[in-house]
Amino acid sequence: MAKLLNFTLLLSSTLFILCTCTIVSSFNVSLNDFAPAVATWYGEGTGAGSGGACGIEDGDLGKAPYSSLTAAGNDALFKDGAGCGACYQVRCSSNPACSNSAVTVVISNQCPGSCNDDPVHFDLSGTAFGALAKSGQAEQLRNAGKINIEYSRVPCNYGSQKLMFRVDKGSNVNYLAFVVEYQNGDGDLGFVELQVNGAWQPMQHNFGRSWKINLNPTLQSAASVRLTTGLSKKTLVVDSIIPANYKPGDVFVATVLCNQNPACSGRPVTITITDECPGACNNDAVHFDLSGTAFGLLAKPGQANALRNAGRINILYQRVQCFYPNEKITFKVNTGSNRYFFAVAVEYENGDGDVASLEIQPAGWRQFVPMQQMYGSTYKWNIPNGANAPYSIRVTEVESRRSAVAQNVIPRGWTPGAHYTANVNFL
Known part of the structure; x- marks a missing residue:
């Protein structure tokens, strides 16, 4: 999930709608002290590792925000898939090529077998392993093969990247499975629920980052998703993110919300850019001049006028893909x-x-x-x-x-x- 920045918004009659489809609060976790572990590496020397056991597309791992900094974890880290998505800082000082600078990696795969001979074992991508080295000594460190490191669990922070839901290829109208990616904060998931035709239903853990549910009856309208993290048990509701006509391979992402005014609901609203706001709007880095309706939708029930009376508020925003159900160009x-x-x-x-x-x-x-x-x-x-x-x-x-x-x-x-x-x- 993405880290959001505060931007300013001014109420007027201009209809100003930015296509977005995911919620964007942060899950927060506390830093832990560094503890000892072992690290190896796999794949290509400058590779990105694999997302196989966690259900993450390998093609995503080599691109920002993962940027090839991934790890396969042994049982202590992988946790039967519940550890997928967790972020750790790792550093080394035991080898002359080590820089002792911390590198943040995400658990994207499982390291079974002999990795469990060690209490905690990170099987890093070649890129992540090399990133532990002093400048110009990545290959020398990789040649060591296996090194002692220190690690610490940290919050995930994917910058401007949106929280993403990727529908699994085996999904159909009666069966839905999806993988959740780019989740800030804890990074892991303990529980996922789907709001099916108005009622919350628990999803089953499929594997890694993938969760599944049998649908009977099928979805009649867009479904919301409720995520609960594994570490801190924080909950996040993503409104109307999965459309009723989802297809295997579909990707759905994120939204606009306000959370600093007492009248703000903290829930996102999906909008589309339809006009320009010139002049004073450009005094702010990013400025949304919303329609009165869109502005009011950011409020708690019954408090739309109270929020509109504020005139100008700070909001959080993310760009997402537009989706107009049953419409053609x-x-x-x-x-x-x-x-x-x-x-x-x-x-x-x-x-x-x-x-x-x-x-x-x-x-x-x-x-x-x-x-x-x-x-x-x-x-x-x-x-x-x-x-x-x-x-x-x-x-x-x-x-x-x-x-x-x-x-x-x-x-x-x-x-x-x-x-x-x-x-x-x-x-």
């Missing part, structure tokens, strides 16, 4: 369009939610041609001779660079001001 033809000029705005775009480029393909053309950004998510195109509808449009997102093609979405006889819905969307 929609194109609104600009009212200034005519037979020589064509412009459209993109609406209900799942995923990144933003647009890097639009390209258009007239009937009978083999290639797409770029449109020009007019403003916001509106793009324009001067229609050349012979460029007849129906038009196909290719949408490319900013962050993921994914593209989706809306085939023949703008029909012959299109009209200015009309909405035309594609048969595709992201996610």
